[in-house]
Amino acid sequence: MKKVLVLLLAVFFCGINSAQNFDNYFENKTLRIDYLHSGDHVSESIEVKAYHAGGVWSGTRAYLIEPKRYGDILFQVFDAASDKLIYSRSYSTLFCEYRATERALTEVGHFEECVNMPMPKAAVKYTFTMYDRRNVGKLLYTGSYDPAKESPKPFVKECEVMNLHIGGKPENCIDILFLPDGYAKEDAKKLEKDMKRFASYVMNCTPYKENKKYVNLRAIKGYSEESGITDPNGGVFKKTLLGSSYNVIDVDRYLMCLNVWKMYEVADDAPVDIIVLICNSDKYGGGGIYNFYGTVCNGVPQADYVIVHEMGHLIGGLADEYYTSEVSVMDYYPTDVEPVEPNVTTLVDFDSKWKSMLDPNTPVPTPATADHKGILGVYEGGGYVAKGVYRPWLDCTMKIIAYNNFCPVCTKILVDAIGYYANKELGK
Numbered sequence: 001m002k003k004v005l006v007l008l009l010a011v012f013f014c015g016i017n018s019a020q021n022f023d024n025y026f027e028n029k030t031l032r033i034d035y036l037h038s039g040d041h042v043s044e045s046i047e048v049k050a051y052h053a054g055g056v057w058s059g060t061r062a063y064l065i066e067p068k069r070y071g072d073i074l075f076q077v078f079d080a081a082s083d084k085l086i087y088s089r090s091y092s093t094l095f096c097e098y099r100a101t102e103r104a105l106t107e108v109g110h111f112e113e114c115v116n117m118p119m120p121k122a123a124v125k126y127t128f129t130m131y132d133r134r135n136v137g138k139l140l141y142t143g144s145y146d147p148a149k150e151s152p153k154p155f156v157k158e159c160e161v162m163n164l165h166i167g168g169k170p171e172n173c174i175d176i177l178f179l180p181d182g183y184a185k186e187d188a189k190k191l192e193k194d195m196k197r198f199a200s201y202v203m204n205c206t207p208y209k210e211n212k213k214y215v216n217l218r219a220i221k222g223y224s225e226e227s228g229i230t231d232p233n234g235g236v237f238k239k240t241l242l243g244s245s246y247n248v249i250d251v252d253r254y255l256m257c258l259n260v261w262k263m264y265e266v267a268d269d270a271p272v273d274i275i276v277l278i279c280n281s282d283k284y285g286g287g288g289i290y291n292f293y294g295t296v297c298n299g300v301p302q303a304d305y306v307i308v309h310e311m312g313h314l315i316g317g318l319a320d321e322y323y324t325s326e327v328s329v330m331d332y333y334p335t336d337v338e339p340v341e342p343n344v345t346t347l348v349d350f351d352s353k354w355k356s357m358l359d360p361n362t363p364v365p366t367p368a369t370a371d372h373k374g375i376l377g378v379y380e381g382g383g384y385v386a387k388g389v390y391r392p393w394l395d396c397t398m399k400i401i402a403y404n405n406f407c408p409v410c411t412k413i414l415v416d417a418i419g420y421y422a423n424k425e426l427g428k
Helices: 019-025 094-098 185-203 209-214 260-267 303-316 408-422
Strands: 026-039 044-054 073-079 085-091 109-120 124-131 137-145 160-166 174-181 215-221 274-279 286-289 293-297 379-382 385-391
Touching: 019 026, 019 085, 019 109, 026 137, 026 260, 044 137, 044 260, 073 109, 085 109, 094 109, 094 286, 109 260, 160 185, 174 185, 174 260, 174 408, 185 215, 185 274, 185 303, 209 215, 209 408, 260 274, 274 303, 286 303, 293 303, 303 408
Parallel strands: 174 215, 174 274, 274 293
Antiparallel strands: 026 044, 026 109, 073 085, 073 124, 124 137, 160 215, 286 293, 379 385
């Protein structure tokens, strides 16, 4: 569906934490925090449920602190002794979308969520700050973790891992992990074939193919009790490894996973920055949530498009640029506030978006006419509305069903995201 912006590396390369700082505060190990996120349209709360530890830290080591907030949730970690900020990460979750639906006006929702961080060497405190669609933040939770006193649950290896494409070491690459759902034991050959097929969709698409030495792709060989995916509107209910389902937050094609703790538990088996669920279903659907997880269906002709589109949300924080399809969120982009997503604007602060990339002769807004096809501009319509929100390209992969068709703005954002995880500035 959507999701919130990526780290613009031109800013990142100026005076932020170095690899030396990583060694001062962290060890090469992952700490995961499981928590329950509950609330409705106007209120919310967080309840921490468990800590887990193990594996390696495959995330960024050079850019430990984000210079700006891009996700709906900002997670910050402070050294307890000095109160110094030593790590931050922003991301979005399904709850962040749920609270913008009509259902949230009358019902309280409960959602499993997780956040990973490098394992601290000494005691830390951490905070969760939540941001609404007007970019107003609220401190929601403060917690603490002392490695000398806590006894986190260890990562337990459950499944075999397939290497699909290995560009380099985890600390020098973006580590993308495919998790299968709805594949029974008798689907073993199909599972392997599908994982390789979806890896080819990613690696044959710009900008992944041009940056393949900074991309790692792996897959988990995990099996479900039953073959297929739950589809409530179709009267289909399946017992699967992760419990993925269509019609999440009341949109039939929105295929998502509510068993997030289990999903991250399965993902612990491999180095991971980005999780993508490959779901065994012939029904069109999928989803992508910035820095959280994405889903795709395996059995539709548009599967190549679906995975790269959803990874646009997941990795780049790219917004949907279409405005005619059914969605359940209400007023997701207030037109008097500049969106945080990098590929849409309300023109409230267009200087912060792709204005510097425009030809000075291009009119703003730009008429959506045939003579502007292939021209970077500012075209009205995007973010689920026809008026007041603008996109940079007439028909980008974030707008229409078109594989390997990202516009210059979206391509740049994805290149920057790959470079963030690879600890390198790419595309210059």
